[in-house]
Amino acid sequence: MSTVIRTERVSKAFAGKLAVDGVTMRVAPGSIHGLIGANGAGKSTLLRMMVGLMEPTSGWVEVLGQRVRKDADALRQRLHLVGEDVALPGSFRVMDLIQYGRFAYRTWDEGRCRALLKALQLPERAFIRSLSRGMKMQLRLLMALSARPQVLLLDEPTNGLDAVVKRQFLQLIVQEVAHTGMSVVFATHHLDELERIADAVTMMYSGRVVMTGELPQLQQFMKRVQAVLPDGLPFELRQHPNVVQVEESGQFCALVVDGGCETAANMVQALRTAGATYTEVVNVGVEELLRLTLSKEGYTRDGILLS
């Protein structure tokens, strides 16, 4: 089994409007796979289809070699969704929910649960409704990791967490992947944290996958070429079809070019011919990659100037 999650032309329509549109993606075993995109891109819907909470309108989802259906109870012993909109029962105390987990999951690890309870400093006797948003998310993670799933789906798990807890949270995920070989799909808007931990990324826009692959491979797709040009950037280079973005500040200019390393090398050569005294090629960060890709897809927002 070379993939733990496989989706094939998966679509989901709500009232005739496509929220997910023909998504085909693969998640490798033991990897952290980031799912990124603008608001309403269809990330959460896709995760819900992976866990069987929603049924695709067309296409199919396969997790751990099994087709996901509505009553995928056996599969959900090995697959866990952690998401904010999956509400925990507020009338339960923390210890009640843990008891529920003990009964529900055959692979429940009591030692792990106790260790996490201590590390996350969750009050056992507190009612869940009295916990803060961040604490609830930590409790969800505790439940998920104590059940020792083979696949963990995280839907914006770090929303509402402070910087210290966020770091602890991400460390836990990375540790778990390293120790148990668990696979993680991580939908988030916090691209900096994704860049630190993800092995692969899928970018979505308007329900479609606009880019998917391993992170270094995606970063090869776009490069930032920086140069110092005493005579300024020639017009033909500014209008070059591979130039996605131009930033200029005095003699310094930075061009983001698509088409990979070869195009970047050609651009460096062209800049030198145009009189560049200094040139450098650097990788584009995930955030910039997403912004530029979305911009190419037509998703832009003008800056707001308040008077």
Added chain:
Amino acid sequence: MASFFPKALVFKEWRQQRWWGLLFLLVLAGPEVLVLTVRLMRIWSEQDAQLRLTMLEMIRFTLAAMTGQADNDSGGLEYYAFAAAAFGSIILSYDRSHGGLWYTLSGPFTRRQVLRVKATLGALFLMASLVVFAVLLYALNLGAGAGLPVHAFLRWLGCEALLQLACFVCGLMGATLVGQVYVAPLAGWLIGGLPLALSVYVQLLTGPNSANWVFTMTHLLEQFAPLYYTRGFPSGPSAMFFVCTGCWILVGYFGVQQLFRAISLERMDNFFLFPGLWHWVVFGGCCFVGLVMAEESSVDEQVPAPEMLLKHAVFTVLLWLLVRWLIRWYRKKFLEVS
């Protein structure tokens, strides 16, 4: 192999439902507990007669208001059946409206298991409270010196249990059709009274001089409504009662199971969980209003059936077209994103 009653779900439902169940028990058996307490007070102390009498009057008034059966000492039937339907709908829709169903279903359980555990625990609560209620009533009857024979009491208890279960299933059905937690009990009651309403509809349509077979049919139809039996059994339970409650419990539960399985979780917040229901509900409402309009527009009381039918059809169709247009206009104006 999947467990028939997963321990985790039983635990979760017990933790969530026990207070509802207790509240249900208190609301239902509360007045009887008070009456019994006062009667015990009378035994223990013969003093403060005025206070005791006032309390008794108040309790009698409460009972009468709740049950609508002031003269019937086995009161509580009507109220109890409605409460059973409400209880059925609440145990299913409350969890869902608070997002808890997402959590349960994202765990290793099938919808069938979830429904089974909810319905079984709910029915157990219902039966337990009925037994407490019945024992209290029996004690009150004994205290009043009018004790029922045990076999009559047991027969009453059995019939009452069947009726409550049928109403409970109606409540479950209401909650599988309507997503709004406060409207779902109403939907349960409407479902329980649907055959009764249909019977009234046919009677109104055919008029007072309808054929014998129509009369027989409408009479049978109304006996198929669980709410028909909330008036009690003046001459003992009929065979139709057992057929009706049996069908509602068994076939109704099967229907609920199929409906619950078919609900799309993304529609959990919708008013109707199955969008196609809108058409039927709107059409049904138009039929009723159309009939009332046809009745009201008849100057002569003895309108022939064909003429009545024609009037009814015209009013219904006109009303239906108007309502459809209004719904479309409302959606276009307020709901559609341009």
